Amino acid sequence: MRTFCPEEYPISLYVNGEELATYQLTNNDLIDWTYGHLFTEGIIDQAEDVVEISLLEGKIYVQLGGDVEVTPMLKRKKYITAGCGNGVTFFSMTDVKKLPKIQKSNRQMPLTYLLKKRHEFAKASPMYNATGGMHGACIVEENGEITVREDIGRHNAVDKIIGAALQRKLDPKTLILLTTGRISYEMLAKTARFGFEIVGSRTAATKQAVQLAKFLGIEVVGYIRGKVAVVYTNNGNVINDLKAISKV
Structure with missing residues (x-):
């Protein structure tokens, strides 16, 4: 019988001083989550775009390189995702169709x-x-x-x-x-x-x-x-x- 409850915490993400959103997260591997979330939302293209990440009392502060802009992303329409606490994404289905197609390999x-x-x-x-x-x-x-x-x-x-x-x-x-x-x-x-x-x-x-x-x-x-x-x-x-x- 399982006696432990899963945990979740409200954690706010700040990028270059701008608050992106507050997310319900389990409080582990937050550095990995930050890199992954910024990448999957199209804010960064590679890990090297991140200059610094700081974690402090329910907040994540990210400093990106000078060539990466956050403000245009914040102006885009947000989409509420299905399930899991109604997360937010900046990608519509139309946006997803514009992503590069996977180059087929011989791997089976x-x-x-x-x-x-x-x-x-x-x-x-x-x-x-x-x-x-x-x-x-x-x-x-x-x-x-x-x-x-x-x-x-x-x-x-x-x-x-x-x-x-x-x-x-x-x-x-x-x-x-x-x-x-x-x-x-x-x-x-x-x-x-x-x-x-x-x-x-x-x-x-x-x-x-x-x-x-x-x-x-x-x-x-x-x-x-x-x-x-x-x-x-x-x-x-x-x-x-x-x-x-x-x-x-």
């Missing part, structure tokens, strides 16, 4: 491999295992090594793992992204912005996310549980080596 991953890594991911999620109420995101590297980040919100967890990968200068073409959360259009936008070719979840993808994934060339796999999964796209990057599989 068996579904059995994704299921194996999803199992490893679950075992390597201490906050979920303690509370039963956390989301997680995981990158799988070419050598099979996994890195996990957790948060109360699925968007935040993905931002954290992207921030970690960004700081390590990992090549997105060599990575697989796994998440515990539903893949909605804004989650797919984060995937596309970083350049992941394959993304999988233990739950569903929305119709809009699948449409965008097909347009951008991203392979999406859902319901990765036990010995089954659902392949939503047909880009050829995932091999169906399971008998009990639904292909949509």
Whole structure:
């Protein structure tokens, strides 16, 4: 029986002196989240755009390089995301369609491999295992090594793992992204912005996310549980080596 409750805190993000927003976050790996969120929202293009990050009493202060402007971003229309505390994104579905399409590679991953890594991911999620109420995101590297980040919100967890990968200068073409959360259009936008070719979840993808994934060339796999999964796209990057599989 789990006796610990998941934690969340209101944390305000300031960029070059401008308040971007206040977010409900789990108070861990906040540096990773900051890099990831700024990148997935199009405010920075690389980790080197960040000059300094300071954490102080529920506030994150970021100083960006001189060539990076925040004010135009703040003037853009904000979109309330689905679920997870009604997060905010500056990317509309039209904006996402303008992101570069994924250049198709010859990489092919068996579904059995994704299921194996999803199992490893679950075992390597201490906050979920303690509370039963956390989301997680995981990158799988070419050598099979996994890195996990957790948060109360699925968007935040993905931002954290992207921030970690960004700081390590990992090549997105060599990575697989796994998440515990539903893949909605804004989650797919984060995937596309970083350049992941394959993304999988233990739950569903929305119709809009699948449409965008097909347009951008991203392979999406859902319901990765036990010995089954659902392949939503047909880009050829995932091999169906399971008998009990639904292909949509």
